[in-house]
Amino acid sequence: MNDSxxxxxxxxxxxAPFANHGPGKGLELARLAATNALNDAGLTYADxxxxxxxxxxxxxPRGIYVAKELGLTGVPVEHVTNASATGLAAxxxxxxxxxxxxxxxVLVIGMDSPARAVPVEEIIVSEGNFPPVVSFALWAKRRMHxxxxxxEQLAKVAAKNWNYARSNPYAARQAPEDVTxxxxxxxxxxxxxxxxxxxxxxxxxxxxxVLCADDAWPGANKQPRIRLASSAYGSDSWSRELILEGAxxxxxxxxxxTAAKALQLAGLTPKDVDVVQVHDAFAVEEFIYYExxxxxxxxxxxxxxxxxxxxxxxxxxFGLPEFSTNGGLLAGGHPGGPTGLAQIWETxxxxxGGDRVGMCHLLGSGxxxxxxxxxxx
Numbered sequence: 001m002n003d004s005x006x007x008x009x010x011x012x013x014x015x016a017p018f019a020n021h022g023p024g025k026g027l028e029l030a031r032l033a034a035t036n037a038l039n040d041a042g043l044t045y046a047d048x049x050x051x052x053x054x055x056x057x058x059x060x061p062r063g064i065y066v067a068k069e070l071g072l073t074g075v076p077v078e079h080v081t082n083a084s085a086t087g088l089a090a091x092x093x094x095x096x097x098x099x100x101x102x103x104x105x106v107l108v109i110g111m112d113s114p115a116r117a118v119p120v121e122e123i124i125v126s127e128g129n130f131p132p133v134v135s136f137a138l139w140a141k142r143r144m145h146x147x148x149x150x151x152e153q154l155a156k157v158a159a160k161n162w163n164y165a166r167s168n169p170y171a172a173r174q175a176p177e178d179v180t181x182x183x184x185x186x187x188x189x190x191x192x193x194x195x196x197x198x199x200x201x202x203x204x205x206x207x208x209x210v211l212c213a214d215d216a217w218p219g220a221n222k223q224p225r226i227r228l229a230s231s232a233y234g235s236d237s238w239s240r241e242l243i244l245e246g247a248x249x250x251x252x253x254x255x256x257x258t259a260a261k262a263l264q265l266a267g268l269t270p271k272d273v274d275v276v277q278v279h280d281a282f283a284v285e286e287f288i289y290y291e292x293x294x295x296x297x298x299x300x301x302x303x304x305x306x307x308x309x310x311x312x313x314x315x316x317x318f319g320l321p322e323f324s325t326n327g328g329l330l331a332g333g334h335p336g337g338p339t340g341l342a343q344i345w346e347t348x349x350x351x352x353g354g355d356r357v358g359m360c361h362l363l364g365s366g367x368x369x370x371x372x373x374x375x376x377x
Contacts, residue, residue, distance in 0.1 A: 007214035008098045010226045010374070011105070012041025013345040018172040018205035018333030026061045026113035029206035031069040033338070034109050037208035042220040043105065045070040048210070050103035054080040054090030056336030056364075059114035066109055076103075084279065085364030086110060087207065087340020088372055092231045094211045104216035110338030113204035133199055136282035137191035143284055144193065147298070151193050153305050154283040155184035158198045158330055160311045161280065165327025168346070172203050172333030198283035200334040207341030209348075226351050229373045230265035234258040236367050254369045255292040259361065262371035263294070270294040273321045274355035277343035279363045280328040286310070293361060293371075295320055321359070325350060340370070351376040 014036025016029040030053070038044060053063030063079035078097075082089040087110035094106040143149045162179040165171035179197075187195040211228065212218070234254055263269060270293070278289045287305070290296045296304055304310070310323045326332045326346035329339060340362050347358035351374060358374040 008095050008228045009212050009214060009217060010209055010228055010344065010348055011212045011218055011221055012037045012039070012043065012210040013348045014038070014040055014208045015170040015342060015345050016206040017170050018203050018335055018338070018342070021113055021204045023114055023116050025204060026055075026111050026206075027066060027069050029113055029204065030061075030066045030109050030111040030208075033111070033206035033208040033341075034066075034070055034107060037107070037210050040223075041210040042218040043210060045107070046073060047218075048073070048105050048107045049075050050094070050097050050106040051075055051077045052080060052090045052094045052097070052106060052108045053077065054082075054086040054108075054110045054337045054340070055112050056081060056083055056086040057112045057114045057118075059116060059118060060112045060337065061115075066111060081337075082368055083364030083366060084281070084334070084336060084339060085362040085368050085370050086337045087343070088231075088360060088362050088370040089233075089340070089364070089368075091209065091211075091228070091340060091344060091372060092233055092370060095228055095231050098211055098213050104213045106211045107208065108211060108341065109206065109208045110341035111206040112335040112337040113206075132281065133191045133194060136284060137194050139288070140193050140282070140284035143287065147302060149284070149287060149302055151185060152181055153302055154193060154198060155181040156305060157286050158184045158283045161324045161328040162197065162331040164325050165331035168326045168332055170205070170342070171327045171331055172201050172205075173327065173331040194282060198330070200281040200329045203333045203335050205333060205335040205338050205342075207338040207345050209341055209344050224352050225377045226348050227375045227377055229268070229375045230262045231370065231372045232258045232262035232265060234261070234369045252288070252292055254367060255289060255361065255363065255371075258369040259293040259359070259371045262359070262373050266373040266375065268357060268373060268375075271319065272357045273359050274315055274357050275325055275347060275350045276321045276323050276359045276361070277326065277328070277346060278323060278361045280324050280330055281334055283330065286323055286328075289361065290323070293359070344372075344374070347374050
């Protein structure tokens with residue numbers, strides 16, 4: 001069955017700030033984001049019949065404790081964890097609960113704030129991977145060698161995302177004035193070619209959404225109906241590229257195949273898409289995903305970036321979507337569990353504001369890829 005015939009609607013979204021809150025704030029942040037989402041939907045927790053909670057950090061509270069912050073109603077509580085893709089994985093599980101008929105209204109919460117401070121990098125390295133900044137710096141160097149990508153072009157994408165974050169009140173990085181390429185290049189060097197402004201700040205935070213069946217749309221909710229039109233989910237399959245790329249993001253085919261499937265299930269093509277949120281923890285990633293998700297071809301991407309594609313006005317000027325409009329992982333922040341829900345929050349905001357089709361994309365180390373399509377009916 002084509003997923004576009006199924007009605008799973010996003011009735012509400014909510015956020016808590018992404019920042020360095022310090023250890024042990026998880027329950028407080030999750031309660032704030034969930035309350036904001038319920039208020040946005042015009043519902044209370046008593047109206048919810050299923051809860052899905054996603055955390056990526058092993059020392060963050062489990063889902064049942066998050067649910068108890070909201071009430072004791074006896075509903076099923078599912079806990080999901082899948083590295084950086086956790087938030088979208090939680091959305092996938094919630095969508096399946098609605099489609100199966102197990103639930104009419106599902107509260108989805110993404111949250112990460114560990115009980116004690118353990119750097120994310122330590123967890124990733126303990127799983128046998130390079131530190132992420134090293135892996136992605138090598139990706140960047142390879143692209144610079146093969147495609148001629150310049151530091152200035154990497155900085156241009158980073159500056160774009162920092163400037164988008166200026167209109168996101170929940171973003172981890174809030175610049176008081178427009179961010180320039182020179183400012184990005186002049187920030188502290190972390191791993192050549194990446195400066196600190198080209199790397200995600202990690203941090204803590206929470207975000208939430210309320211999904212519902214078509215016949216369970218809240219009567220008081222007058223917002224445009226946003227449909228979660230498809231959710232495609234993939235993992236590694238063996239290839240030579242998997243050996244070359246390592247286990248953090250898998251082979252390029254993983255994103256390409258998953259995105260194509262998400263579009264096909266929703267009955268859409270890349271030309272239909274107005275706005276895209278991607279896994280842009282490091283500046284080089286957007287270049288790669290412009291191509292893998294079907295929005296540019298190798299050999300033309302850098303020139304498009306130089307001309308201003310994928311930023312403000314891109315749809316009108318180039319027929320191409322805007323990318324990472326909440327600041328992305330680079331400036332919006334990347335706590336892990338809530339990152340995917342923050343993408344959903346931003347995409348719903350954009351679709352309510354006039355865009356029609358949005359795409360959310362995340363990878364989780366190991367590796368998995370999830371791509372979801374949102375459509376304003």
